[in-house]
Amino acid sequence: MTHSISGKTALDWAAFEAELAPVETISEPVLVKKRSRDFFWYSPILNAQLRKSFGDLVALPSTTEELAHCLRTAHAHDAPITLRGGGTGNYGQAVPLDGGLIIETTRMNRILEIGEGFVRAEAGAIIEDINTALHEQGWELAIFPSTQDIATIGGFVAGGSSGIGSVAQGMLRDPGNIVSLKAMSVTDTPQERLFEGDAVNQIHHAWGLNGVITEVTLRTVPHRNWVHCMATFDSYRDTYAAGYALSCAENIARKLVSTQDARICDFYPRLESRIRKNKHLLVSLVPQEDMDAFRALIAEQGGQVDLAMSEAELKEAKIPLVYEFAYNHTTLQVLKADRSATYLQVGCPTPPDPQAIADLRPKLGDDVWQHHEFALLDGEIVTFDLPIVWYSTEERLHEIEATYEANGFPIFDAHICMVEGGGLKNADYRHLAWKKRMDPKGLLNAAKSREWVNVKDMDPEAIEAMIPG
Numbered sequence: 001m002t003h004s005i006s007g008k009t010a011l012d013w014a015a016f017e018a019e020l021a022p023v024e025t026i027s028e029p030v031l032v033k034k035r036s037r038d039f040f041w042y043s044p045i046l047n048a049q050l051r052k053s054f055g056d057l058v059a060l061p062s063t064t065e066e067l068a069h070c071l072r073t074a075h076a077h078d079a080p081i082t083l084r085g086g087g088t089g090n091y092g093q094a095v096p097l098d099g100g101l102i103i104e105t106t107r108m109n110r111i112l113e114i115g116e117g118f119v120r121a122e123a124g125a126i127i128e129d130i131n132t133a134l135h136e137q138g139w140e141l142a143i144f145p146s147t148q149d150i151a152t153i154g155g156f157v158a159g160g161s162s163g164i165g166s167v168a169q170g171m172l173r174d175p176g177n178i179v180s181l182k183a184m185s186v187t188d189t190p191q192e193r194l195f196e197g198d199a200v201n202q203i204h205h206a207w208g209l210n211g212v213i214t215e216v217t218l219r220t221v222p223h224r225n226w227v228h229c230m231a232t233f234d235s236y237r238d239t240y241a242a243g244y245a246l247s248c249a250e251n252i253a254r255k256l257v258s259t260q261d262a263r264i265c266d267f268y269p270r271l272e273s274r275i276r277k278n279k280h281l282l283v284s285l286v287p288q289e290d291m292d293a294f295r296a297l298i299a300e301q302g303g304q305v306d307l308a309m310s311e312a313e314l315k316e317a318k319i320p321l322v323y324e325f326a327y328n329h330t331t332l333q334v335l336k337a338d339r340s341a342t343y344l345q346v347g348c349p350t351p352p353d354p355q356a357i358a359d360l361r362p363k364l365g366d367d368v369w370q371h372h373e374f375a376l377l378d379g380e381i382v383t384f385d386l387p388i389v390w391y392s393t394e395e396r397l398h399e400i401e402a403t404y405e406a407n408g409f410p411i412f413d414a415h416i417c418m419v420e421g422g423g424l425k426n427a428d429y430r431h432l433a434w435k436k437r438m439d440p441k442g443l444l445n446a447a448k449s450r451e452w453v454n455v456k457d458m459d460p461e462a463i464e465a466m467i468p469g
């Protein structure tokens with residue numbers, strides 16, 4: 001019996017590794033441990049829970065045949081499996097809770113087809129590479145995460161939900177954004193299955209628990225000459241109001257609208273002397289041809305455009321692209337300077353109400369700095385607060401959450417590593433029914449689902465019958 005890095009499996013991992021040949025593997029403990037982590041450390045609570053959860057072996061298949069060989073071998077030995085793309089997930093999504101085999105998809109990275117309004121790629125393709133290939137043909141992804149330089153397209157579809165583009169194109173789950181995907185089952189003869197139309201949501205955002213995504217087709221939109229913009233305001237209320245006005249403007253296209261408390265900007269050293277000090281910030285991507293209208297809107301709303309640069313100009317000036325100050329990158333910029341920061345995920349009243357945001361601010365306390373992302377949800381503009389929270393104790397964190405909730409702002413828990421805990425809030429029986437079909441032994445990181453143990457012995461139709469309504 002060989003040593004198990006995780007301490008949780010009783011398999012002979014050296015023999016298992018030999019069986020995986022010719023698939024590339026990594027068994028060096030330091031490297032396996034590195035690939036057992038994602039960005040869960042944003043949360044002090046998850047950091048304490050997950051920092052010692054490791055896998056036992058990493059496999060890097062480069063074709064679907066090699067992937068099938070890995071899955072067949074794991075199935076034969078009842079080895080737990082965790083899928084991994086770029087490892088940028090936030091809630092320990094890619095952490096192997098039961099140890100076992102980590103399958104990293106980054107060698108399965110071919111861009112297979114670019115057509116009118118779509119791109120088809122293997123799951124391990126890096127999103128930035130896809131966007132670069134698209135740009136050459138006049139297209140860009142309708143939605144992509146701010147982590148595009150590391151994240152894979154399969155990881156985004158399995159773990160993500162929205163991103164740059166969502167203010168105009170909606171959530172990933174909205175019809176047409178994921179055109180189709182293929183996922184492979186974990187059985188003695190792994191099979192690829194095609195999911196199209198609404199059926200993509202049977203696999204999307206299931207955190208890799210109910211099938212191995214091998215290929216994804218995503219919607220693309222014509223590429224535009226985006227200007228990276230930053231505008232500043234005296235009050236957060238005005239910044240938020242301007243964000244809402246911009247998100248609804250008929251004469252201005254936009255791919256990103258994000259607003260941030262002035263105190264957060266002190267953590268942006270690269271923007272020093274580029275944006276006014278002690279002012280609240282609006283971050284946006286606006287096409288060149290709409291810049292006059294954008295400047296007029298910002299002035300009408302009482303703000304000032306401090307920065308308007310092309311991607312090439314930013315790179316030349318060594319300033320990160322503006323979306324590296326948005327979504328979860330806002331938190332990351334702060335964490336780079338001070339590890340005592342964390343964040344929350346909070347829903348806001350719809351339609352966006354600047355007064356409700358202003359009224360809430362004094363109730364939150366000085367340890368909470370607001371940060372809103374604007375997005376289109378079910379055809380309406382909504383906002384999510386991803387505030388910076390200066391962590392002191394778990395009790396204080398829960399007190400802040402209670403303040404939000406008591407004022408009509410629902411919390412989507414970012415400090416829980418269960419799929420049912422965060423955005424979904426409840427068990428997704430559609431996902432679990434497909435887990436039973438695609439992974440009947442429950443090898444795909446089953447510990448991430450609280451509900452799986454209750455349904456694992458039921459047949460898929462009976463699980464589906466539990467879908468509410």
Ligand SMILES: Cc1cc2nc3c(=O)[nH]c(=O)nc-3n(C[C@H](O)[C@H](O)[C@H](O)COP(=O)(O)OP(=O)(O)OC[C@H]3O[C@@H](n4cnc5c(N)ncnc54)[C@H](O)[C@@H]3O)c2cc1C
Binds near residue numbers: 162208327329
């Ligand atoms: C700084 C920062 C900014 C972020 N910004 C955004 C954002 O704008 N929008 C957003 O939605 N998210 C965002 N996230 C979360 C995360 O980056 C995205 O979800 C990202 O696209 C995940 O891709 P990945 O390749 O890194 O996935 P991983 O972290 O490797 O995996 C994510 C999940 O998908 C599963 N998985 C991976 N590959 C497969 C596969 N082939 N088949 C099935 N399951 C698989 C994993 O098991 C895991 O559960 C951000 C995170 C950070 C740290």
